[in-house]
Amino acid sequence: MNTFKTERFRDKQLGFVMYLIGEAIMFATLFATYFIYTPTAINPIPKEVFEARTVIISSVFLLTSSATIHYGEKAVEKGNHKGIWIGLLTTFLLSVGFIGMEAHEFQTYYKEGFTLTQNLFLSSFYILVGLHASHVLFGMGWMLVLAYQKNRIPFMNYAQKQNIFSYYWHFVDVVWIFIITLVYGPYLFY
Amino acid sequence: MTFYLFDRSFYIASDVLLAYITVILSGAAIFYLITKADKWPTIKKYVTTTHHRKIGVLYLLSATLFFIRAGIEALIIRVQLAVPENDWWVFQGDKFNEAFTTHGTIMIFFVAMPLLIGLMNVAVPLQIGARDMAFPYMNAVSFWLFLAGAILVNMSFFMTASPNAGWTAYAPLSISTYTPEAGNDYYVFGLQVSGIGTILAAINMIVTIVRHRAPGMKLTRMPLFPWSTLITSFLILIAFPVLTIALYILMFDRMFGTQFFTGEAGSPIYWQHLFWIFGHPEVYIIILPAFGIFSDIISTFSKKRVFGYTSMVIAITIIGLLGFMVWVHHMFTVGLGPLVNTVFAITTMLIAVPTGIKIFNWLFTMRKGLIQLTTPMLFSLGFIPTFVVGGVTGVMLSVAAADMQYHDSYFVVAHFHYTMIGGTVLGAFAGIYYWFPKMFGIKLKETLGKWHFWLFVIGFHITFFPMHLAGLNGMPRRVYTYLPKDDVFIYNFVSTIGAFLMGLGTLAFIWNIYQSFKNPDYTGNDPWDGRTLEWAVPSPAPEHPFQPMPLVKTIDPLWEAKRNRGGKLPEAESARSAPIDVTSWQPIGLAGMMMVFSLAFIYHQTWLQIIAGIGVLSFFVIRNLTDEHVRVAREEENE
Numbered sequence: 001m002n003t004f005k006t007e008r009f010r011d012k013q014l015g016f017v018m019y020l021i022g023e024a025i026m027f028a029t030l031f032a033t034y035f036i037y038t039p040t041a042i043n044p045i046p047k048e049v050f051e052a053r054t055v056i057i058s059s060v061f062l063l064t065s066s067a068t069i070h071y072g073e074k075a076v077e078k079g080n081h082k083g084i085w086i087g088l089l090t091t092f093l094l095s096v097g098f099i100g101m102e103a104h105e106f107q108t109y110y111k112e113g114f115t116l117t118q119n120l121f122l123s124s125f126y127i128l129v130g131l132h133a134s135h136v137l138f139g140m141g142w143m144l145v146l147a148y149q150k151n152r153i154p155f156m157n158y159a160q161k162q163n164i165f166s167y168y169w170h171f172v173d174v175v176w177i178f179i180i181t182l183v184y185g186p187y188l189f190y
Numbered sequence: 191m192t193f194y195l196f197d198r199s200f201y202i203a204s205d206v207l208l209a210y211i212t213v214i215l216s217g218a219a220i221f222y223l224i225t226k227a228d229k230w231p232t233i234k235k236y237v238t239t240t241h242h243r244k245i246g247v248l249y250l251l252s253a254t255l256f257f258i259r260a261g262i263e264a265l266i267i268r269v270q271l272a273v274p275e276n277d278w279w280v281f282q283g284d285k286f287n288e289a290f291t292t293h294g295t296i297m298i299f300f301v302a303m304p305l306l307i308g309l310m311n312v313a314v315p316l317q318i319g320a321r322d323m324a325f326p327y328m329n330a331v332s333f334w335l336f337l338a339g340a341i342l343v344n345m346s347f348f349m350t351a352s353p354n355a356g357w358t359a360y361a362p363l364s365i366s367t368y369t370p371e372a373g374n375d376y377y378v379f380g381l382q383v384s385g386i387g388t389i390l391a392a393i394n395m396i397v398t399i400v401r402h403r404a405p406g407m408k409l410t411r412m413p414l415f416p417w418s419t420l421i422t423s424f425l426i427l428i429a430f431p432v433l434t435i436a437l438y439i440l441m442f443d444r445m446f447g448t449q450f451f452t453g454e455a456g457s458p459i460y461w462q463h464l465f466w467i468f469g470h471p472e473v474y475i476i477i478l479p480a481f482g483i484f485s486d487i488i489s490t491f492s493k494k495r496v497f498g499y500t501s502m503v504i505a506i507t508i509i510g511l512l513g514f515m516v517w518v519h520h521m522f523t524v525g526l527g528p529l530v531n532t533v534f535a536i537t538t539m540l541i542a543v544p545t546g547i548k549i550f551n552w553l554f555t556m557r558k559g560l561i562q563l564t565t566p567m568l569f570s571l572g573f574i575p576t577f578v579v580g581g582v583t584g585v586m587l588s589v590a591a592a593d594m595q596y597h598d599s600y601f602v603v604a605h606f607h608y609t610m611i612g613g614t615v616l617g618a619f620a621g622i623y624y625w626f627p628k629m630f631g632i633k634l635k636e637t638l639g640k641w642h643f644w645l646f647v648i649g650f651h652i653t654f655f656p657m658h659l660a661g662l663n664g665m666p667r668r669v670y671t672y673l674p675k676d677d678v679f680i681y682n683f684v685s686t687i688g689a690f691l692m693g694l695g696t697l698a699f700i701w702n703i704y705q706s707f708k709n710p711d712y713t714g715n716d717p718w719d720g721r722t723l724e725w726a727v728p729s730p731a732p733e734h735p736f737q738p739m740p741l742v743k744t745i746d747p748l749w750e751a752k753r754n755r756g757g758k759l760p761e762a763e764s765a766r767s768a769p770i771d772v773t774s775w776q777p778i779g780l781a782g783m784m785m786v787f788s789l790a791f792i793y794h795q796t797w798l799q800i801i802a803g804i805g806v807l808s809f810f811v812i813r814n815l816t817d818e819h820v821r822v823a824r825e826e827e828n829e
Binding site: 006007008010011012014015018019021022023025026029030033036037040041042116117119120123124127131141142145149153154156157160161 | 397428438
């Protein structure tokens with residue numbers, strides 16, 4: 001157990017955590033932008049735009065995927081190859097569900113005329129949630145590469161790569177939790 | 191200038207035309223000289239390298255080139271301002287705006303930053319006993335991304351679209367309504383791309399310093415340059431992401447029709463906040479490493495351990511922390527209210543305390559020391575009084591009530607040049623002279639170095655001291671001319687003379703580099719009788735230093751070894767595995783692709799955005815599939 005945690009790999013872990021700190025500050029700045037410009041004097045206000053159903057469904061998808069990637073992590077530590085595949089596949093499918101819901105949500109808003117340039121609430125909403133969605137998309141591409149490499153590289157390397165990926169995925173999930181509570185929450189659940 | 195070709199007329203500004211001719215001719219000359227000297231293999235080695243010393247040299251080399259470019263701009267600005275109502279060449283009105291914008295942008299992001307990051311790359315791993323940076327491949331990516339961004343900002347001039355909204359790119363001027371040309375798009379993308387490189391460089395530094403120190407080198411035994419590098423890297427890690435997002439939002443405003451910084455609901459003040467939340471830590475990012483360099487140099491050439499080591503470390507840390515709490519002092523005249531202004535005035539004044547502690551520590555390091563006036567030491571000695579002047583004017587500016595008078599005047603220009611040139615540039619020169627033997631195995635010529643120092647420093651004071659007076663007499667910054675009755679002619683005229691002296695000093699530096707390579711003075715491992723670990727390895731520093739790995743028992747291990755052990759460092763029993771060095775074309779390829787991607791956005795070519803975007807993403811996949819860790823693991827399996 002834990003044989004893949006070499007000195008060099010611990011460098012990588014620390015480096016990636018540092019990277020995520022940088023990312024966290026980027027998202028924090030975007031949250032600040034959202035708070036400053038929401039709600040605005042120009043319509044629409046958030047209450048007219050947000051729709052609880054899509055937010056809840058997409059949250060279920062993404063938050064569950066944190067559990068499945070954690071399952072994949074445990075499988076790596078036990079050397080359970082079947083479990084790794086299950087973890088990776090379920091995480092990927094859940095992320096497809098999330099991105100599907102997100103695309104549906106943005107499309108609906110656009111159809112209703114709630115576009116990027118409509119007002120500053122929508123602008124700051126789109127650039128924050130859009131950046132998060134692009135992180136999810138990037139993670140999906142990353143999972144495809146992981147799946148491709150799974151049986152082609154030494155298991156130790158694969159284990160390290162998946163470990164770093166799960167850091168990333170958990171981070172993306174945490175950002176989503178902040179989005180639910182700070183972006184949608186105040187206007188949906190009160 | 192208009193000319194005719196195939197019955198059509200073409201217009202090109204004469205300054206741009208001259209720049210094209212200069213670049214093409216010098217490019218051809220350089221190409222010819224490289225081919226003649228058969229140096230293409232060397233260039234290939236540097237382009238594909240991931241070794242920290244070579245990457246450091248690349249940073250320093252490109253910084254020097256950009257220093258010349260932005261320096262020429264400074265001379266142009268000074269010539270234009272030499273006499274009242276000057277109508278020299280084309281540099282009035284918007285051309286002047288472009289000149290001071292790119293001068294500032296390039297000097298901060300593409301001169302000061304790479305000079306210091308370059309010196310960090312060369313010296314820090316060796317000073318702490320690391321065998322390379324923690325992530326050699328990422329180190330190369332950092333450099334090439336920096337260079338791609340720098341080239342983007344520099345090429346804007348050739349596309350007759352220089353950024354023109356000042357290096358701070360204040361909204362709403364920087365919004366497409368007021369500056370629809372591509373200029374400020376170059377600014378946005380150039381800084382964005384190089385900023386990513388800088389963040390990666392900071393991560394690399396942090397991991398290297400935290401995890402790759404030689405056995406026994408506790409943080410409390412680390413030399414002060416690595417210490418300041420560590421603190422600086424954390425500042426970069428926290429401040430640069432704010433710039434990233436500020437530019438991201440500005441990009442949406444300029445290209446996708448949002449109105450964050452303008453219009454009815456948008457707020458230009460928000461840009462100022464974002465910019466200075468990044469921008470003020472940024473000035474500490476470019477001064478703290480210089481402090482570290484001076485500490486090491488003054489200690490080496492006073493033959494004494496640095497005075498007050500602990501207080502030095504604490505002072506750097508406090509400056510770093512306070513650096514995040516002072517950004518509003520750039521915005522005293524915005525009207526945020528007396529309470530806000532007072533709070534930020536006080537935090538600003540507080541910074542003078544740790545800085546003062548450092549100044550006294552340097553002085554006490556020299557007290558009763560055996561002082562050697564080598565060129566690096568001269569630069570350090572020149573720094574102390576110069577920086578004190580800059581610091582004192584800084585405290586003057588921090589008085590919010592008085593700042594209403596100083597704001598946007600030449601007094602401010604004088605102040606920040608005293609800190610940035612007096613601190614960062616002198617520090618970088620000192621560091622280059624000091625570590626040159628570690629980079630190339632040769633010393634720079636001492637005599638020419640002294641010419642360089644005296645011309646540059648005297649020229650510096652002649653240029654910038656009168657600016658205080660011009661400012662106090664009411665001359666605003668960023669104006670391209672003034673009237674005889676404004677009574678600032680004499681200050682400006684003297685400044686211009688000084689600027690040319692600084693130019694001469696820089697020429698002496700370049701001549702010095704040329705001469706030093708032509709008639710090299712080969713030096714041994716330890717030309718300065720140094721104290722720290724970098725002087726224990728061969729010059730130039732080898733690809734795999736520290737075999738065997740030394741065991742560190744004191745702050746200045748080499749000095750201690752020379753005094754007590756006949757120069758032999760105690761050996762550590764075991765050392766951790768070294769980072770894996772590779773040679774790869776991928777970093778430069780990725781940076782080139784980022785440049786194409788940026789240009790596709792600047793010129794609104796959707797198809798190219800998609801292609802280049804896929805190109806950029808494909809580098810992630812390629813990198814993953816050609817990972818050297820996998821290769822090494824396979825080799826180990828086969829053994």
